[in-house]
Amino acid sequence: MRFGDLEPDIMVQLGHCLLKKYYNAHTVIRFAMGGCANRPYFRIVAAQNKRARDGKHLEQIGCYDPLPNDHNERIVGVNFERLKYWIANGAHLTKPVEKLLGLSGFLPLHPMTITNAERVRKAQAQQAERAAQEEASPARNE
Numbered sequence: 001m002r003f004g005d006l007e008p009d010i011m012v013q014l015g016h017c018l019l020k021k022y023y024n025a026h027t028v029i030r031f032a033m034g035g036c037a038n039r040p041y042f043r044i045v046a047a048q049n050k051r052a053r054d055g056k057h058l059e060q061i062g063c064y065d066p067l068p069n070d071h072n073e074r075i076v077g078v079n080f081e082r083l084k085y086w087i088a089n090g091a092h093l094t095k096p097v098e099k100l101l102g103l104s105g106f107l108p109l110h111p112m113t114i115t116n117a118e119r120v121r122k123a124q125a126q127q128a129e130r131a132a133q134e135e136a137s138p139a140r141n142e
Helices: 008-022 080-088 095-104 111-141
Strands: 027-036 039-048 059-065 075-078
Touching: 027 080, 027 095, 059 080, 075 095, 095 111
Parallel strands: none
Antiparallel strands: 027 039, 039 059, 059 075
16 A cells, blocks of 8 residues: 555544644744853744754744843844744744743733833932932031
């Protein structure tokens, strides 16, 4: 019996058995780590959620270098057309990617980003207040 002689129903069953590994899998847009020791580098990829973090992916959408360069900038490159395509096809975003896209202006800011910014501002204000009190207190003692 040749492959072409099989009934269509049997071929569907064979295909289902082969794809059983990815049962209930969906597409996610996430970071895939690269680089070397003490020098991380991330690719923004569309992949199946069941795949390993650095494993096979469907498409690379962008890249992210988390370490600041000489000008204290973190470099991000994203193909927004392909990103829109994958989101339109039902791809889920992971939280780190969602936060990064919020900072880039593609999505609304993630609520945790706003909360962290408020905490940093509050801590800086308290430090400035303490520094002002320390400067004022030695002047009183003299």
